[in-house]
Amino acid sequence: MASPIHITSKEQFQSLLSSSTFVVADFHAEWCGPCHAIAPVYDQLASQLSRPNRITFTKIDVDKQQDIAKAYAVTAMPTFIVFERGRPTNTIRGADPTKLNQVIRKLATEAGKSEPAGAGDASSSGGAGGGSWLGAPAPKGYTDITDEYDAKGLELLNVDSEFGVARALLGSAKPSVLGNGKTAEDAGADWVESDTDEQLMLFIPFKSTLKVHSLHITSLPPSEGDGDEIPMRPRTIHLYTNRSHVLGFDEADDIPPVQAVTLESGDWDPKTGTAKIDLRFVKFQSVFSLNIFFVDGDGDGEKTRIDRIRIFGEAGEKREMGKLEKIGDEPGE
Structure with a gap:
C-alpha cells in the first residue's frame, strides 16, 4: 500500500x-x-x-x-x-x-480495531488521531504529552473537596458536562473548583524531560446560578518551571513567573470551553516540573473552575525520579 x-x-x-x-x-x-x-x-x-x-x-x-x-x-x-x-x-x-x-x-x-466515537473530530479526538478528548486541535508538529505526568507527585492546593481531584484535570475523557455518556452519579465530579477564594495552584512533575509548546485549559462553569456562587473561568495564570515541590501562594508571589498569561473572554471556544495558551517556547525547552498558578478569575465570583488541562510539545529521555529534589532548587532559581 x-x-x-x-x-x-x-x-x-x-x-x-x-x-x-x-x-x-x-x-x-x-x-x-x-x-x-x-x-x-x-x-x-x-x-x-x-x-x-x-x-x-x-x-x-x-x-x-x-x-x-x-x-x-x-x-x-x-x-x-x-x-x-x-x-x-x-x-x-x-x-x-x-x-x-x-x-x-x-x-x-x-x-x-474500530476507532473511538468522534475520532475524526478535532474537538473530540487525541492529538494523534484517536482516544483522548481535546477541546481544540493539537498544534501542528506537536503531540499531546499530558500523560507524561507523574501521578505520585501531583498536587493541587486550595481545591474544594466536594468536587474532583487533580488527576481529573489531566484525564483524557470528554468532560461530563459536554456529555460523555456517564451520569454525574456514575462518574462523580470530573472537574475542580477552588475553595476559600479564586486561587488554585497545580504542581505537575513529569516522568521525562519535556519541551512544552502550549497548554489547553478547559473551563465549563454553569451559565445560570446565584450571582457570586457561579464559579469563574481563570483569567490570570502564572507558570513556573523546574521546582521540586508545589509552590505555596505566598511563595509564588515572591518569585517572578517564567510566563504570565491573561485570558480574555474571547479566548474561550464557545463549544468546548477551551482556551489555548502559546508559551514562549525558548523558555520551556527542558521542563521536568510545572507549577500552574491560577491567580484570579474572570468575573465577580468567589471560586474558579477548571475541567481539563492538556499539555503539548515533545518528550525526551526518561528522568530519574529520585533526582528531582536534588536539581529542582538550584541557587538563583
Whole structure:
C-alpha cells in the first residue's frame, strides 16, 4: 500500500506523530549491514500494513537525524520503535525479523480495531488521531504529552473537596458536562473548583524531560446560578518551571513567573470551553516540573473552575525520579 517515509527533519517526524495514531520508526545507518539485511522485511510490512492516519512506517538515518536518535536514546542499529499517539510503546533492538513481524502484525491488529466515537473530530479526538478528548486541535508538529505526568507527585492546593481531584484535570475523557455518556452519579465530579477564594495552584512533575509548546485549559462553569456562587473561568495564570515541590501562594508571589498569561473572554471556544495558551517556547525547552498558578478569575465570583488541562510539545529521555529534589532548587532559581 505504501513505502516507508524517509524522515528528513525533526519537524516532519513530529508532524507524523501528531497526525497518525501509530508510527513505526526504523532507526538505521548506511554503514550498518544488519540494517540492510532486514530492510526488505520492514519494507514489505510497510507495503502491506500502512494505513493513512492510522499506521505509518518511517525510516530514520541516525547519522543525518542525530537529534531524533538522541531524543529516543537510540544507540544501536537497527532499532525499531513503535509509537502510539505520539508516545513510544515498544522497542526492538537488532535485526530480528521474527520479532519484528510479531510486533508489527500485533500493532496492525490494534490499528484495525474500530476507532473511538468522534475520532475524526478535532474537538473530540487525541492529538494523534484517536482516544483522548481535546477541546481544540493539537498544534501542528506537536503531540499531546499530558500523560507524561507523574501521578505520585501531583498536587493541587486550595481545591474544594466536594468536587474532583487533580488527576481529573489531566484525564483524557470528554468532560461530563459536554456529555460523555456517564451520569454525574456514575462518574462523580470530573472537574475542580477552588475553595476559600479564586486561587488554585497545580504542581505537575513529569516522568521525562519535556519541551512544552502550549497548554489547553478547559473551563465549563454553569451559565445560570446565584450571582457570586457561579464559579469563574481563570483569567490570570502564572507558570513556573523546574521546582521540586508545589509552590505555596505566598511563595509564588515572591518569585517572578517564567510566563504570565491573561485570558480574555474571547479566548474561550464557545463549544468546548477551551482556551489555548502559546508559551514562549525558548523558555520551556527542558521542563521536568510545572507549577500552574491560577491567580484570579474572570468575573465577580468567589471560586474558579477548571475541567481539563492538556499539555503539548515533545518528550525526551526518561528522568530519574529520585533526582528531582536534588536539581529542582538550584541557587538563583
